[in-house]
Amino acid sequence: MTATPDDTARHNAKMAKKKAARDKIMATKTDEKGLVIVHTGKGKGKSSSAFGMIFRCIAHDMPCAVVQFIKGGMSTGERDLITAHFGDLCEFHTMGEGFTWETQDKSRDIEMAQAAWAKAKELIRDPGNRMVLLDEINIALRYDYIDVADVVAFLRDEKPPMTHVVCTGRNAKDALIDLADLVTEMELIKHPFRSGVKAQAGVEF
Template identity: 65%
Template sequence: MSDETTERHNAKMKKIKAARDEMMKTKTEEKGLILVHTGKGKGKSSAGFGMVMRCIAWGMPSAVVQFVKGNWDTGEKTLLRDRFAGECRFFVSGEGFTWETQDRERDIAAAKEGWRIAQEQILDPEIRFVLLDEINIALRYDYLDIDEVVAFLLESKPRMTHVCLTGRNAKPELIEAADLVTEFEQVKHPFREGVKAQKGVEF
């Protein structure tokens, strides 16, 4: 790389840094966020559990309420229950995906119990981050009332508590209420080529 190219690059980076420093001066507010992970792509729950681990690292007590997935053994559940039970509470409310249970009334009852637990965890002053894993599925099938969930998040959630809601097909009302929404897009997936879910990658 020539001296001239290096000088141009350095000058450009100085301008970018100066502009960014000015922008950061205006970002002073702190608040608990409502985060939504949705879309057809893989990684929604994985990203949520990544935030749980980040909170644990910062000494921020957390809770997970898992909807729909039931007693499916996952690496996240095993890790958090076995090694980080003091830092993260872990609740399972579902009995499995709805095509597995084939019992709508049981699914609704499980979702409502999960939402009751979720509200308790969100309101607990010791908890700083709550992951509502796959709650969007329960909302999509109207097992829970979307207006009730949104109203609670906007009106009752403690100001500094973060809540992350995952699952496909997030309802428009939730997207509108959220502070941060990420849509996970599927570009390619091995399942379409006949490859089953792989331990450590998908569960």
């Protein structure tokens, strides 16, 4: 279908009006700050999206760091790529030993989660790190392996002003959601696991 001159003129006028309104809105957005970002929900993509932001930081030569609270020794594409090629820009710490049903050792899980939180605080306190990803911290918080009040107080009172902190995992605590600047809930509509398809390289890890 070919647009007529009248269609083109109407479209151009409409887009010009939209651009003027958009420019007016954007002119009011002048602040910069380090954000607390939460990715939660039952849907896939929480960690994947967070790693997308880590790779953006790497592309901008911005130092960043990752602390994995639950995921254990299994090789993942993100970790392998970062440690092999971008270790000078992104510290990567896999502190967990797997999901609770795999470890079957609650006291050890708590010990590892506490160690991961100690490492996370160290990395966040360093103003040189522009972003710190706390991968699956919401799981550790859900099981009370670490205290949500401690996490919220630290992020509120000690996080450097320009540092972004990203928290992933299902069932984010309300207190963390209330503190956060940006919260996204991934909604599960359909997943191949329910049809008998296992986790696959390049998609899940």
